Amino acid sequence: MNRDSNIARIRPxxxxxxxxxxxxxxxxxxxxxxxxxxxxxxxxxxxRLYAQSWYCRPD
Incomplete structure (x- = not known):
């Protein structure tokens, strides 16, 4: 996007x-x-860009 942003990833x-x-x-x-x-x-x-939320909790 050619700017600074916070990025969250789930790594395998x-x-x-x-x-x-x-x-x-x-x-x-x-x-x-x-x-x-x-x-x-x-x-x-x-x-395409989609608004998204991740609900995160421990197993």
């Missing part, structure tokens, strides 16, 4: 495996709970 366990989800661009912490948090931002899929 093995370095050569593909990423599980597209990166979350302009990521920010939008919610927090005791055992979880929500990241919000924009995902680019096939050249």
């Amino acid at each position: 366990a093995m370095p050569l495996d593909p990423e599980l989800l597209p990166p979350l661009i302009d990521a920010f912490l939008s919610g927090m709970a005791t055992n979880a948090f929500t990241l919000s931002g924009i995902e680019e899929v096939d050249g």
